[in-house]
Amino acid sequence: MSARPQVIVVYAAGLAQGLALVTFPAASAIFISPQFYGFSSKEYGAMFLPQAIAAVLASWLGAGLSHRAGVKRILLLGLSADFLSMALLYASQFAIHDRSVSYTTLLVATTCLGIGFGLTVPALNTLASALSGGKADSALLVLNALLGVGTAIAPLLIAFFTRLGNWSSLPLLVAVSLGILLGIGAGLPMSAGTSPTNAVPSAITFPRRFWIFGVFALLYGMVETINGNWSTLYMQKILGAPASLSSLALTMFWTTVTGGRLLFAGIARWFSPAAVFRILPLVCAASVWLVASLKMGDARGGILAFSLAGFGCSALLPLTITFAQGRLASIQGAVAGAMIGFYQIGYGIAAFGVGSLFANAGFSMSSLFRTAAGVSLILGGLAFLLATSRGAERQPQAAQ
Numbered sequence: 001m002s003a004r005p006q007v008i009v010v011y012a013a014g015l016a017q018g019l020a021l022v023t024f025p026a027a028s029a030i031f032i033s034p035q036f037y038g039f040s041s042k043e044y045g046a047m048f049l050p051q052a053i054a055a056v057l058a059s060w061l062g063a064g065l066s067h068r069a070g071v072k073r074i075l076l077l078g079l080s081a082d083f084l085s086m087a088l089l090y091a092s093q094f095a096i097h098d099r100s101v102s103y104t105t106l107l108v109a110t111t112c113l114g115i116g117f118g119l120t121v122p123a124l125n126t127l128a129s130a131l132s133g134g135k136a137d138s139a140l141l142v143l144n145a146l147l148g149v150g151t152a153i154a155p156l157l158i159a160f161f162t163r164l165g166n167w168s169s170l171p172l173l174v175a176v177s178l179g180i181l182l183g184i185g186a187g188l189p190m191s192a193g194t195s196p197t198n199a200v201p202s203a204i205t206f207p208r209r210f211w212i213f214g215v216f217a218l219l220y221g222m223v224e225t226i227n228g229n230w231s232t233l234y235m236q237k238i239l240g241a242p243a244s245l246s247s248l249a250l251t252m253f254w255t256t257v258t259g260g261r262l263l264f265a266g267i268a269r270w271f272s273p274a275a276v277f278r279i280l281p282l283v284c285a286a287s288v289w290l291v292a293s294l295k296m297g298d299a300r301g302g303i304l305a306f307s308l309a310g311f312g313c314s315a316l317l318p319l320t321i322t323f324a325q326g327r328l329a330s331i332q333g334a335v336a337g338a339m340i341g342f343y344q345i346g347y348g349i350a351a352f353g354v355g356s357l358f359a360n361a362g363f364s365m366s367s368l369f370r371t372a373a374g375v376s377l378i379l380g381g382l383a384f385l386l387a388t389s390r391g392a393e394r395q396p397q398a399a400q
Contacts, residue, residue, distance in 0.1 A: 009185050010127045013079060014143045016181060017120050018150020018254075019157075019174045020082045020113060023089065024048070025229040026155040026250065029236070029243055030167050031106075037096060041233070043103065045352050048229070050107055051114035052348025058118025059341040071123050072190040078119030079182050085112035086175035093168050118344065121147075122337035125321060127190060141265035144318040148258030151228070152251055159247040209386070210335075213324040214342040216382045219375050220316050221346025223284055226372045227253055227291075227309045229351050234291070234302070234365050241299035249303045253310040260314025274387040277319050281383050283312030285376035292369035312376070317343060323386060 024047065030036045031044050039047075062074055088109035095101040128143040154170065161169040231253055235246035264276050287308035294301045317339075324335045 006127070006188055006190050007131050009181060009188060009190075010124055010131065011143060011146050013075070013120065013181055013185070014124055014128075014147040015150045016079075016174065016177050017082065017117065017124070018147040018152075019154050019170075020086055020150075020178070021117060021147075022151040022154035022228065022250075022254065023086065023158070023171055023174060024051075024110060024113070025232070026158040026247070027167060027170075028229070028232050029246070030158075030162070032233075037102060038099070039103070047103075047106055047110050048351035049348060051110035051117075052344050052351060054111045054114030055118035055344035055347070056114075056341045058115045059122055059337040059344065060118075062119050062122050062337045065119075071126055072185070072188075074119050075123040075127070075190070076182060076185055078116045078121075078123060079178055079185070080116075081112045082116030082120065083175055083178040083182065085109045085116060086171040086178065088112065089171040090168050090175065114344070118337075118340060121340050125336045129325075140318045140322055141261050141268070141315060145258050145261035145265065148254055148261055148314070152254035152258050155232075155247045155250040155254070159244060162243075207328065210324070210328055210338070212382060212386060213320060213328070213335075213339065216379060216386065217317070217320050217339045217342035218346040218349075219379050219382070220313070220320065221343040222350040223288070223346075223372050223376055223379065224313050224317070225347045225350035226368060227288065227306060227313065230365065230368070231302075231306050234369070235299060238296070238365050239294055239299050239302045240296050241302060245299045245303065249299075249306045252303055252307040256307045256310030257314045260311045261318065264315040264319075273315075273319055273323075276315055277323065277383045277387045278380070280312050280314065280316050281376050281379035284309060284316075285312075285373045285380065287312050288369045288376060289373040292366045292373065316379075327386075 024031075028044060031039050031047070032041065058078075062078075065074055086109075088105055092102045092105040092109065095105060124143055125140055128139045131139070157170045157173070158167055161167050228250070231250050232246045235241040235249045236243070241249070260280075264271070264273070287305055290305040291302065291309065294305065321336050321339050324339055328335055
């Protein structure tokens with residue numbers, strides 16, 4: 001039976017997941033505006049804490065659940081959680097005048113989004129590898145590029161619908177799309193196979209290199225989230241940019257994330273993935289340092305710097321997963337979920353911790369991006385170690 005319908009569903013689900021993931025940060029101006037929800041920066045940051053915790057737990061538990069229930073059921077469960085998240089976000093506008101009710105609704109919504117992301121993304125990575133016809137590296141880059149397309153479109157759609165006076169059309173649109181995917185996916189056979197390389201052992205021993213990859217994913221999650229969740233507020237508060245240019249900066253960040261993934265997928269046979277893995281953290285470091293150096297009124301510089309940051313981030317997460325799968329073949333079935341879990345820990349630190357620093361420690365946003373530059377340099381050192389360490393010379397291959 002042709003795998004084409006399954007591939008379409010997998011890639012479409014990646015696109016929808018990207019839209020769902022960035023809908024909350026794309027609507028940051030709505031959440032902090034006194035005309036709408038009126039939350040503080042600390043309350044806004046705290047919204048993402050249950051998302052990060054839920055995503056970590058879901059992604060780490062997902063490998064074992066997938067082994068027992070099948071990857072298709074895990075995917076459908078994850079998409080259902082995403083659907084519920086978007087439905088709750090849409091419904092929260094009707095309690096906007098009751099802060100406790102609206103905020104509680106949003107916390108439940110971000111929790112559902114964390115569960116959805118933690119279950120869906122590892123399942124999609126597993127299925128994309130299994131359906132790739134032996135081209136797992138390129139398939140994962142394309143999948144993550146489509147996820148990036150969704151993250152790039154979300155800020156544009158929020159800006160468009162807000163201009164029309166109906167920002168909540170975005171979560172409604174995403175919920176409808178997820179509902180359609182659930183209906184189609186439920187009727188398709190999907191399997192990642194049961195070969196020894198993608199089965200999850202009953203007792204897993206994690207080698208040292210696993211933890212190094214995990215630290216890399218965690219630190220990467222911090223860098224990406226500082227750019228993705230706080231760029232809009234940085235553009236508005238530090239650079240004095242209007243809402244339209246602030247949304248454009250976030251859109252350009254996710255657009256270059258996507259473009260970079262597509263570019264590196266296309267040139268993989270000519271340009272070593274190991275070289276990409278080593279170079280991109282340095283691009284991240286330079287770009288976020290540039291962000292921190294900008295002055296009030298330099299909105300165009302902000303857009304350029306965030307675009308460069310997106311390119312620097314682009315291929316790092318999918319390459320982390322594929323390199324880890326190739327280097328850790330004995331526990332390959334647990335790797336994708338574990339790396340997403342570590343990534344989400346970094347996401348939680350950057351999304352929630354930043355709000356607390358603003359509120360309690362007087363930590364400036366410029367200092368935040370300088371810190372991100374330092375973290376990016378650490379990523380560069382780890383990337384060099386992981387890409388050149390003994391026994392890691394072969395190109396990574398995901399489970400077939």
